[in-house]
Amino acid sequence: MISEPRLVLVRKNVLKQNDVLARALRERFREAGVLAISLVSSPGSGKTAFLENTLTLLHARYKVAALVGDLATENDAARLARSQAPVKQIITGTVCHLEAAMVQNALDSWDLRGLDFLFIENVGNLVCPSSYDLGEDLRFVLLSVTEGEDKPLKYPTIFNSADVAVITKSDLATAVEFDEDAAKRNIQAVRPGMRIFKVSAKTGEGMPKFLDFLENQRLRSRSTAAV
Amino acid sequence: MHELSIAMSIVDLACEEAESHGAPGVDVVYLKLGLLSGVAKEALLFSYEIACQQTPLEGSKLLIEEVPILVDCPVCMDRRSVQSLQSLCCVQCGSPTPEILQGRELMVTAMELRQ
Numbered sequence: 320m321i322s323e324p325r326l327v328l329v330r331k332n333v334l335k336q337n338d339v340l341a342r343a344l345r346e347r348f349r350e351a352g353v354l355a356i357s358l359v360s361s362p363g364s365g366k367t368a369f370l371e372n373t374l375t376l377l378h379a380r381y382k383v384a385a386l387v388g389d390l391a392t393e394n395d396a397a398r399l400a401r402s403q404a405p406v407k408q409i410i411t412g413t414v415c416h417l418e419a420a421m422v423q424n425a426l427d428s429w430d431l432r433g434l435d436f437l438f439i440e441n442v443g444n445l446v447c448p449s450s451y452d453l454g455e456d457l458r459f460v461l462l463s464v465t466e467g468e469d470k471p472l473k474y475p476t477i478f479n480s481a482d483v484a485v486i487t488k489s490d491l492a493t494a495v496e497f498d499e500d501a502a503k504r505n506i507q508a509v510r511p512g513m514r515i516f517k518v519s520a521k522t523g524e525g526m527p528k529f530l531d532f533l534e535n536q537r538l539r540s541r542s543t544a545a546v
Numbered sequence: 547m548h549e550l551s552i553a554m555s556i557v558d559l560a561c562e563e564a565e566s567h568g569a570p571g572v573d574v575v576y577l578k579l580g581l582l583s584g585v586a587k588e589a590l591l592f593s594y595e596i597a598c599q600q601t602p603l604e605g606s607k608l609l610i611e612e613v614p615i616l617v618d619c620p621v622c623m624d625r626r627s628v629q630s631l632q633s634l635c636c637v638q639c640g641s642p643t644p645e646i647l648q649g650r651e652l653m654v655t656a657m658e659l660r661q
Contacts, residue, residue, distance in 0.1 A: 323661070330655055333653065511644040
């Protein structure tokens with residue numbers, strides 16, 4: 320005898336496991352008083368140069384550290400280590416994005432207390448990282464002037480999942496006839512109200528303003544943590 | 547292409563659920579998929595079949611309900627849909643709508659279990 324199938328209600332998030340780990344990481348960051356920031360962008364948008372510059376500038380006054388995700392090689396960790404900040408490479412193998420478990424494993428032996436900023440550089444990819452919460456306080460999406468002003472319209476999901484947009488390689492803007500207004504309009508269309516910075520890791524343009532923002536964010540998160 | 551790893555998470559979740567109900571297999575998995583979830587429906591369906599192989603879900607169907615984006619419009623002061631994924635503005639009054647109420651779902655809502 321074949322019986323009727325039985326319908327059961329489930330209502331469970333598919334990424335529940337990732338979300339639980341991400342929540343635990345967020346709590347760990349909050350307790351340690353560290354501001355965790357992740358960076359997402361397409362490959363070649365200047366994430367590593369931007370991060371190296373940021374780490375170097377912050378290192379003078381703050382305790383900073385970084386995790387950097389790539390499919391292969393430790394090249395980026397070696398580049399970032401020039402900033403003198405502790406850096407750890409996460410090699411994902413064939414995986415096209417970071418997951419909360421990878422961040423947790425990478426931080427396993429780290430004492431986060433005493434750290435002020437932790438940066439998590441995701442794998443260069445504008446699609447897959449958007450679905451995975453890493454426990455970060457803020458997610459930055461980078462867009463270089465050489466990529467085309469319509470990138471946000473082509474990849475709306477990841478731009479929408481981010482908190483702050485950073486336009487990079489501003490020193491090349493004139494050479495590539497970058498239309499800054501159009502780029503900003505497109506960012507606002509997919510993520511209304513998003514804060515936008517324009518920087519050049521090469522000339523340092525825009526970096527002081529960006530660092531002020533980071534410092535303010537840290538103070539803000541510390542004051543909420545203290546409550 | 548992260549849909550394969552998403553599909554494997556669905557299969558893991560569904561296997562656990564079937565086991566907890568003492569069911570030998572699964573016929574259908576119902577999934578809510580938000581337009582802002584970052585997961586592509588076609589790629590997910592393709593990956594699902596592969597992820598089901600040699601599991602109690604082999605031969606099961608994944609039924610996807612796509613969930614549209616709903617926002618809280620600050621001008622209309624009401625729940626509204628948006629113009630498009632490329633223009634997160636109230637479909638009625640055109641105001642920018644940063645507050646998203648619905649559209650990020652990636653959730654198994656129900657399953658049909660074999661008895």
